[in-house]
Amino acid sequence: MYDETDSSRTKTLDWKKRFNIIEGIVQGLLYLHKYSRLRVIHRDLKASNILLDDQMNPKISDFGMARTFAMNELEANTNRIVGTHGYMSPEYVMNGIVSMKSDVYSFGVLVLEIISGKKNNGCYDTQRPLNLVGYAWQLWNEGKGLELIDPSLDESCSPEEVIRCIHVGLLCVQDKAMDRPTMWDVVSMLSNDTMALPTPKQPAFFINISSDYQEPEVTEIKLEICSVNDVTISGMEGR
Template structure:
């Protein structure tokens, strides 16, 4: 009864069988029997990242070293999809529940049912049917149906901030009535309150300079204009270069007042979907 349907099932098989990377899930097989469709992944005993990072007890297992390794692993997997795989692939639904963890908590990107394959000379595409998850979709994709590598970069930035804070973007609220996590982090970062951004479960003996750099990269990834966001090559380079200090200063992120765009652009939640997955039908570019 999956709302994804047979086309998304075929896309998943097509994509994942043609790519191989240590930070992508491995598909062992599949089965179709009547209306039932089954994907057989490699065994990933620690389930998904969201089951750890948003759980008040389990996230204590993820110290800063482990969280930074998870962020870097996801970045490497996404870079491979965008630049080094046999197919150029835009994931389109990158989020914590679509990142699975192996026995050693190494991240593996999964769920390629809505992925889009790009040609070598194709940098972006337009679609009238936008499929994704509220809170992770870039503004140009959510409102104009424009897909590019920078769409995934935006989703990665949101997830990066979630991993740092231990809070979920789409269910975040605070006493100052910030409408999402991204807006909350932006205001704290502007005020230099990095210690208030980091997940309290990380403790007090954490490398604030490194965390500040990761927060800044996350905010650069959620820039409102796609051209202002870094590529995944840039992100991986920054994360691997601890001596790099002159990072661009991010602008106010897109959708820091998330409900405004949700209410004004006719986002419709599919009643059979979960995790706030949304579709936008008959979307016209503005």
């Protein structure tokens, strides 16, 4: 398991590798949502459910809470809310509505965590108990998006590419599900740097409800050497 206090390990996750991880997760979700025989909604996408092989290729894991849809189904109501606080979409938490856009929201949170090296359920404002999503939105509106970047990435990242990823992340965590892009849209947004992106609307961010609440850090993405028999959803090569 990765430990951000180990500086030698932190340096292995430079921007190129983090971008590759983001793209790999996109490809995994695109397969689950579009190309799988049955549409699969993961419902618990978070840092600790992303495994990395020895080449730092990501694999989405732990499908214990997943729900399958027929290809003509777009959403469903459920009386049992399962998932991890901070990664669940507002319509799912409040009304039990689960859809592909639920995973899109979780992906957006994960993108912001990968960029910042911080967990969503921390507190990032001295005046208000903003979580990472709220903090990212605040910085974005102040024109200070680059301040979200993990300091260890200063020398390895492309500012334009990072800002684009933050932009995509904020589009994915918008309050209304209908405003969020599909994973197919996200593929286009990340692969075409000349594509104009819509302006993100206010996200569904939540205040940090408890200073005692513990959630896995993004740097706790599990580093696992996968056997040749494992089915791994790998990412595209970073540009």
